Amino acid sequence: MARLIKLLQNYGIVAGFIIFCVYLSIATQGKFSKAENLLDVANQISINAIIATGMTFVILTAGIDLSVGSILGFAGVVAALMLKKHGVAACFLAGVGIGAFLGAFNGTVITKLKISPFITTLAMMTMARGFAWLTAPEGYISDFPQKFLNIAEGSLAFSIPNLAVFMLLVVALAHLLLTKTAFGRHVYSTGGNEEATYLSGVNVHRVKLFVYMISGLLAGLSGVLLAARLGSGDPKSGEMYELNAIASVVLGGTSLMGGVGSVLGTFFGAIVIGVLNNGLLLLNVSTYHQWIIKGVVILFAVLLDQMKKR
Amino acid sequence: MKRFTTGVFAMMFALLLSASAFAAKQKVIGVSLLTRQHQFYKDMESALQSSAKKNNIKLIVQSGEFDLSTQMPQLESFIVQKVDAIVVCPTNSKGIGPAVKKANKAGIPVFTADIAFEGEGVVAHIASNNVLGGNDAGEYMAKLLKGKGKVIIIEHPTVKSATDRVKGFENTLKKYPGIKIVGKVSSDGQRDKAMTAMENMLQAHPDLTGVFAINDDSALGALRAIEVAKKKGIVIVGYDATEEAQKAIMRGSALKADVIQYPKKIGEKTIEAIVKFWKGQKPPKFVPVEVGIVDKPWLDKVHKLIKK
Numbered sequence: 001m002a003r004l005i006k007l008l009q010n011y012g013i014v015a016g017f018i019i020f021c022v023y024l025s026i027a028t029q030g031k032f033s034k035a036e037n038l039l040d041v042a043n044q045i046s047i048n049a050i051i052a053t054g055m056t057f058v059i060l061t062a063g064i065d066l067s068v069g070s071i072l073g074f075a076g077v078v079a080a081l082m083l084k085k086h087g088v089a090a091c092f093l094a095g096v097g098i099g100a101f102l103g104a105f106n107g108t109v110i111t112k113l114k115i116s117p118f119i120t121t122l123a124m125m126t127m128a129r130g131f132a133w134l135t136a137p138e139g140y141i142s143d144f145p146q147k148f149l150n151i152a153e154g155s156l157a158f159s160i161p162n163l164a165v166f167m168l169l170v171v172a173l174a175h176l177l178l179t180k181t182a183f184g185r186h187v188y189s190t191g192g193n194e195e196a197t198y199l200s201g202v203n204v205h206r207v208k209l210f211v212y213m214i215s216g217l218l219a220g221l222s223g224v225l226l227a228a229r230l231g232s233g234d235p236k237s238g239e240m241y242e243l244n245a246i247a248s249v250v251l252g253g254t255s256l257m258g259g260v261g262s263v264l265g266t267f268f269g270a271i272v273i274g275v276l277n278n279g280l281l282l283l284n285v286s287t288y289h290q291w292i293i294k295g296v297v298i299l300f301a302v303l304l305d306q307m308k309k310r
Numbered sequence: 311m312k313r314f315t316t317g318v319f320a321m322m323f324a325l326l327l328s329a330s331a332f333a334a335k336q337k338v339i340g341v342s343l344l345t346r347q348h349q350f351y352k353d354m355e356s357a358l359q360s361s362a363k364k365n366n367i368k369l370i371v372q373s374g375e376f377d378l379s380t381q382m383p384q385l386e387s388f389i390v391q392k393v394d395a396i397v398v399c400p401t402n403s404k405g406i407g408p409a410v411k412k413a414n415k416a417g418i419p420v421f422t423a424d425i426a427f428e429g430e431g432v433v434a435h436i437a438s439n440n441v442l443g444g445n446d447a448g449e450y451m452a453k454l455l456k457g458k459g460k461v462i463i464i465e466h467p468t469v470k471s472a473t474d475r476v477k478g479f480e481n482t483l484k485k486y487p488g489i490k491i492v493g494k495v496s497s498d499g500q501r502d503k504a505m506t507a508m509e510n511m512l513q514a515h516p517d518l519t520g521v522f523a524i525n526d527d528s529a530l531g532a533l534r535a536i537e538v539a540k541k542k543g544i545v546i547v548g549y550d551a552t553e554e555a556q557k558a559i560m561r562g563s564a565l566k567a568d569v570i571q572y573p574k575k576i577g578e579k580t581i582e583a584i585v586k587f588w589k590g591q592k593p594p595k596f597v598p599v600e601v602g603i604v605d606k607p608w609l610d611k612v613h614k615l616i617k618k
Contacts, residue, residue: 028514037513044506137347140554153538230501231534232554236527237502281510287467287496 012304013251017272024279032282039161043152045274046163047222047229049267051241052248053174054218056266057211059249060178061191062258063117065212067106067124068219068245072238074132075099075223080141080233088148092224099220100213102128107212111205117212125242132235142232152228163225170218174263187211191258248273251301272297336368337395339584340388342381343373344399344425349553350573351399354424357577358397365585374401385409389416395584396420403428403470419587423580424573426470433587436580438571439598440471444478446603447547450567451483451520454545458488459519462511464528466499472524475549475569479522492518497528504531512539521546526555526568533558533565551604560609567605575599 025033032038051068058065079095102124109120155161178184186207189197198204219238227233251269254261276297280290341358345351355371362369370393374381381401388396389412396413400406403426410431413420420427422435451461463479466472476494483489492515497504504523508531512518521536521544523529529548536544544564548555551570558565576599583593 031513034513037510040509040513044509133347139348142554226502229534230505230531232501232530234501234527236500239500277506278510278513281495281507282514284493284514286494287465290496 013253013272013301014268016300017268017275020279021275024275024282028279028282032279035159037278037282039159039164041271041274041278042164042167043161043229044278045270046161046167047226048241048244048248048273049167049270050170050218050222050225052245052252052266052270053170053263054215055242055245055249056174056252056254056261056263057178057187058117058215059191059246059254059256060187060258060261061208061211062194062256063110063208063211064246064256065103065106065121065215066118066242067102067121067128068215068222069238069241070125070128070132071099071102071216071219072223072226072241073235074102074128074135075220076227076237077132077136077141077233077235079220079224080144080227081135083144083148083227084141088145088151091148092221095224095227096217096220099223100217103213103216103219104209106216107209110212111208121212129235136233136235139236140232140234144228144231148228149231152225163229166221166225170221171263171267174214178263183207183210188259191260193259244273247298251298253305269301272301336366337588338368338370338391338393339395339397339581340385340391340393341369341371341397342384342388342399343371344401345375346373347375350550350571354573354577357574358581361578361581365581367581367585374399376401378402378405381406382409385413389413389418392416393418394588397423397580397584398427399424400427419584421580421584423576434583434593434595434597436576436583436597437471437599438576438601440474440601441478441481442598443549443569443571443601444475444480445482446478446601447475447522447549447567447569448479448482450603450605451479451522451545451547452486452489454547454566455489455520457486460490460492460515460517461520461522462493462495462515462518463491464497464504464507464521464523464532465494466524466528467496469499472499475524476522489520497523497531499525499527501527501531501534504528505535508532508535509539512536512541518544520544523548526550526552529555529565529568530558533563536564556604556609559604559606560613562606567603570602570604572599572601 055065055068075095075098078098079091082094083091106120106124109115110117151162156165178187186202190204190207194204226237248269249266251272252265254265276294280293343351343355359369372384374384378401385396385398386409396418398406400422406427407429410420410427414431419433420431422432424437426435463476465476483491493511495507495511497507521532523532523546526548529546532546546565548565548568551568555565555568559568579597579599583597586593
């Protein structure tokens with residue numbers, strides 16, 4: 001019995017998720033499990049998964065990044081402008097560059113000026129949104145060349161959508177960075193015990209600077225990818241994305257206190273949110289009920305996770 | 311002595327103010343817009359200005375920019391200036407309550423334009439008739455589908471103007487038993503959410519033939535999903551007729567038509583209602599402003615006229 005409970009605590013979320021998927025396949029008469037639909041879901045979760053991957057680094061150091069949605073919006077419109085003037089390569093460079101720069105700005109303010117991550121990134125959230133509107137005051141930039149749109153429409157291999165390929169690459173690289181490098185170990189130890197990490201000779205400030213830069217960079221990349229997906233750069237885009245990203249990280253078992261968690265867990269969290277979104281729509285659940293169900297799922301998942309750790 | 315001097319100065323100043331007010335005898339309206347950034351509001355403001363000029367009214371125009379804490383001081387300053395009427399496009403349908411109460415206490419009539427105030431104390435609300443707009447969209451959809459098909463609605467259930475549009479659309483489609491509404495999904499009026507919702511709806515209803523979207527961001531998100539999936543035989547009717555949506559209609563995409571609002575007419579009718587009120591007539595609580603339909607034939611005609 002005790003073993004059963006232990007098993008349930010360890011794999012409860014995964015088991016619940018699998019049961020939900022089986023239920024969805026039956027309840028939607030196979031519409032859910034059709035390859036076409038699953039590939040759609042892969043496409044839909046890509047952007048959130050990429051942002052959430054960056055967020056995982058930040059949360060592992062016991063920080064938070066509320067500015068990712070706004071950085072995405074700003075990077076997206078700048079990328080759209082660059083695309084129309086200088087082509088696809090410049091567009092990617094600009095989007096990713098702006099993201100990384102604003103992320104590094106966050107990191108610098110947090111480490112040098114000792115302002116809390118919550119406040120710093122909250123300020124960046126409103127500033128980047130303002131810059132986005134200044135860049136595209138008409139509200140949108142569209143009429144992109146097909147070559148750029150193909151990034152989101154096409155598929156290079158096995159009919160896996162390109163956005164999902166980006167996501168898998170980002171997740172894989174981030175996983176390697178966290179588990180196989182000294183930097184990765186420093187991220188965990190900074191979040192676990194900053195003082196001890198500092199005393200053992202690690203440049204904690206640099207670690208933090210890098211995690212915010214990674215988060216910003218991935219938000220910038222997401223801005224470019226979202227522009228390709230929607231076929232337009234829009235200063236409104238990315239609103240509330242930070243909350244979805246944080247929910248994915250937490251669903252994936254990363255502790256908001258830092259030091260514990262993984263990118264693969266976050267990836268799983270993003271899948272859960274995406275499948276929930278897709279499944280509830282396929283089941284014709286009304287909007288308000290969807291909100292309630294999503295909230296309950298997040299609470300339950302985190303509760304199970306905490307029980308595991310106790 | 312010092313207090314006496316300040317008192318004299320204050321009295322002189324007050325006299326001067328009231329004298330200038332008498333001398334002008336021009337009525338003043340304080341306007342607090344939702345924003346000055348959107349084309350819709352730019353058009354509305356220019357109509358307010360020109361109508362006011364025609365009636366020899368002075369306008370003080372400010373903008374809340376979607377922020378209640380910006381709008382409230384604007385309304386309070388109108389009350390302090392003792393304007394003859396206030397026009398407000400609430401940044402928050404309930405939040406402006408205290409300012410409305412204060413204005414009423416000071417005897418200043420309050421009018422709302424475009425966005426309604428949820429509460430008592432407003433003389434009249436002047437806005438597009440969203441239910442009628444929904445009706446028009448429904449009629450157009452029925453015409454496009456020749457009275458037969460499966461339709462979904464992309465809604466925004468927390469916004470009154472959007473739910474009115476949906477209500478009008480659904481009511482009209484009741485007349486066409488061949489058309490079935492098979493689903494309602496929320497986009498929160500945002501393009502990315504509309505696109506994701508549309509993708510999911512294409513999976514849920516492979517035989518879908520029509521989409522009604524409550525605004526153009528939703529319509530364009532749905533259009534993008536349909537085009538990426540290379541689905542044929544689905545038509546979209548949108549709302550607002552933004553420039554981007556008009557382009558999509560012009561190039562012959564799945565977006566076939568849009569309901570268009572006339573912000574200039576809202577501005578004109580607002581001034582009209584206020585002038586009537588000053589003359590002692592009581593305008594109706596809701597002054598509806600008509601809406602229209604924009605489709606490819608209509609746009610082609612307009613563009614031809616412009617070219618000439």
